[in-house]
Every structure is written in C-alpha cells, then in structure tokens.
Amino acid sequence: MPMVKKTLKQRIVDASVVLFQEDGYHNVTVDRIVEYIGASKGGFYHNFKSKDELLYEIHDVFISYVIKQSQEAYDKYDTPITRLCAMLQTLTQVFDMYQAHITVFYEESRSLPEEYSEIIHKKRDQYRDILQKVIEDGQQTKDFRTELPCTIVTMAIVGMINWTYKWFKQSGPLTMEEITEVFTDMVLRAIVTEQAMEEAVQFMVKG
C-alpha cells in the first residue's frame, strides 16, 4: 500500500466534515478548521475560494457518490424487486460509511449560496428519480401494487432511509445490516403484489 501524502485540501475536507457534523457549519470557524489540522488560513484560502465552496465540495462528493452507487445497483440487476433490494442495500451502506457527510448534506444545505445549491438540488433529484423509476417499472410489471402512487411510495422509502442519519449510531446496539434487513422486509411487504410475493420472500426476514 503506497503511503500517499495527503494534500492539504483533502485534510481540510476530512476535518471539516467531522467538525461541521459535530457543531454545525456556522459554529465552526475557518480558524478552527485550520487550527484543528495544524494549518493556516492562507493555506485554506489557497485551496478554496470561500468557506462556502468548501461546504459545496463536501456536498458534491457525497451526492455524486450516492448517485453513482444507485445507478450501479440499478444496472447490475434487471427486475424491479432485485433492483429495489440492491438499492436499499447500497444506500444504507453508504449512509453507514458517510454518516458525517450526510449529516452535513441534510443539515447545512441551506447554507449553500444559490450558485452551488442549484447544482446540488439537481443531483439530489437525480438520485430520487433513479429510485422512483424502479418503483414505476415495478408497477408496470405488476410486481408492485399499482394502487399506491409511486411518488409517495418513493418518498416514504427515501424518508425511512434518510432518517437513519438522525438516530443510527455505529456504536449502538443495532448494526446497519439488521436495519437494512428490516427496512427491506417492510418495504417489500408494503408494496409487492401478491402474485410477485414469491420472488420477494427470499429477501425477507424469516418469521
């Protein structure tokens, strides 16, 4: 493993994610960030145009990764049920790894100036659209119940997953694997039609 020297820019990002998560964007000064990593203000503004640009960078790294992972999960499978399960799996995994990022993403997005927030909002919608497409497809193929509006179903799932960043603690009694399993079970039972239930049961918790 080649021990690559981390750039100052990367060290700033890494430190900021942690600090922003803990205390919030507005309560973390640039001075504190650079002091935290033993750098200087000059170094900071050499790498970033502004504090806002740093916040944007954190947002973009995270949401771009989520989109990439979601799309990969989509492409890897070819039925609505398997795709949905893969996406749930992927998403909760990401949320497990990037909890600091996602906290910043959802708590501090309002602090982004418009020039940045426009881009981020577009990408956020893009992520949701991938999930919604899976639901729509599933309704078309009668794998998923058509009597539920797919937009609401999508947002219900998104909410369920996203909210984990508020309460999940890696040091807590529950592992993300357990949570994923339960979420998957609940979602499948909620939306899979009786006729497609056979394919779905393999992804459910045994009872």
Added chain:
Amino acid sequence: MPMVKKTLKQRIVDASVVLFQEDGYHNVTVDRIVEYIGASKGGFYHNFKSKDELLYEIHDVFISYVIKQSQEAYDKYDTPITRLCAMLQTLTQVFDMYQAHITVFYEESRSLPEEYSEIIHKKRDQYRDILQKVIEDGQQTKDFRTELPCTIVTMAIVGMINWTYKWFKQSGPLTMEEITEVFTDMVLRAIVTEQAMEEAVQFMVKG
C-alpha cells in the same frame, strides 16, 4: 370571535418561525426580525432573554403539541391497530399545519444551547416512546409481527413521517390526506400479522 390584539411576543414568534424556516436561524438576525414586524430591538429583548430563548420557545411549542396530540390519539383508542392509525393520522395532520415549526425543529435544534436542548431532546424521546409503546403492545397481542425489532420499526415509521417536512408542499399536487392514507397502508401491510390483517384492511387503500 373576539379580535384579541396580538402581543408583541406572539408577533415575534410568528414572524421568526417563518423567517427561520426560510433562511435558517443563523441567517436571520434579530434586527431583521424586528424590522419585519415593525418593532424594535428593545422590544425584542424585553420579551426574550436571548435569541436562543426564542428558538427554544418555538421548539417547545411544537414538540409539546405533538406529544399532546399523540397521547390523545393513544388514549382515544384501545387496540394497537386503531391506535397506530390514529397516531399516523394525527402526526401527518400536525405536520401539515406546523410545517414551518417542524422545519425549524429539525434543522435548527443544534443551535440550541445545552440548557434548552436537554429539555427538548427529552420531549422528543417522549414522543417516540409513545409510538414505540403502540408497536410493542401490538407485538405482545400478536397484531404486529414479532420478528421485526420494534425499535427499528418505530424509527422506520418516524422517518417516513418526519421526512415529509422536507418534500411536502401544500401547494403541490398531493394532499396530506392522500399521503397519510398511503403511509398507513404501507405501514399496516409491513407489520400487521396475517391473523390480524382482518382488522387492518379497513384502513387500507382499496386495490
């Protein structure tokens, strides 16, 4: 209807909820609040010890109301399924009415100094406990599937509901009634046992 003259204090709270929701606590100055309602800084600090105290007041009004409504929904019914439905109904209603409050509640809770946030966190847990008790009871009575850990189920439901504040728009194409109906259906299907399904079907969307 007696036209009661609104106190300055109430006007400050009302204006602040809106402003905080729109721009975030840190981006709204005390000067802007008082200017917005045509008052003065002296008036503000006559009614509030600090800007933080105002934020606390907004938090407390909201969460206390949620607890009260949840408890009432609990007391009004006597089976897990009816209680759960009533609570879902109540909660989404509250979220419909108090969207500005809830936005402030979830986006700005980190801005509360510890003296206040302790109280708020306790109340927030209290609200969750009421819901969790319903789930637990239901598992005891075999109305709800016991193979799903009730803590995860509870947080899944909480997440689904809470997330609505992020995307629901009163001016949008979906009404909160529709959303509630779909949420209720999904939750019931996800957790109600086969043997109790008979009681639950009346609350589901017809398919």
Added chain:
DNA sequence: CAATACAAACCGACTAGTCGGTATTAACTT
C-alpha cells in the same frame, strides 16, 4: 409616581476574507 412596554443609539466580540511575504517544488539552462 412607579412599573411596564417599547424605541433607538450604541458597544464589543467575533469572523470571513485579504495581503504581503516565505518555503518548497518543478523546469530549464549550461
């Protein structure tokens, strides 16, 4: 007169961003 309810000017602490300068590395020449 005394207490309340507000107004308006003011203060001090804090912070994003600047700017002149220095160290470090890369590129080129001889």
Added chain:
DNA sequence: AAGTTAATACCGACTAGTCGGTTTGTATTG
C-alpha cells in the same frame, strides 16, 4: 550535476464588517 528561474503551496497578522446584546430614553398605564 549544479545553478537559475519561475511557479506553486502555504503562512499569519491584519481588517472591515456584522450581529447579539446593552444602555439610555420615552410614552403609557394603573
């Protein structure tokens, strides 16, 4: 390989502006 130049990366004292909160003043009410 050594010397020279240029560009990049980084430093830290400083500033201009902002904002929560205070103080002093004034009108009203009981």
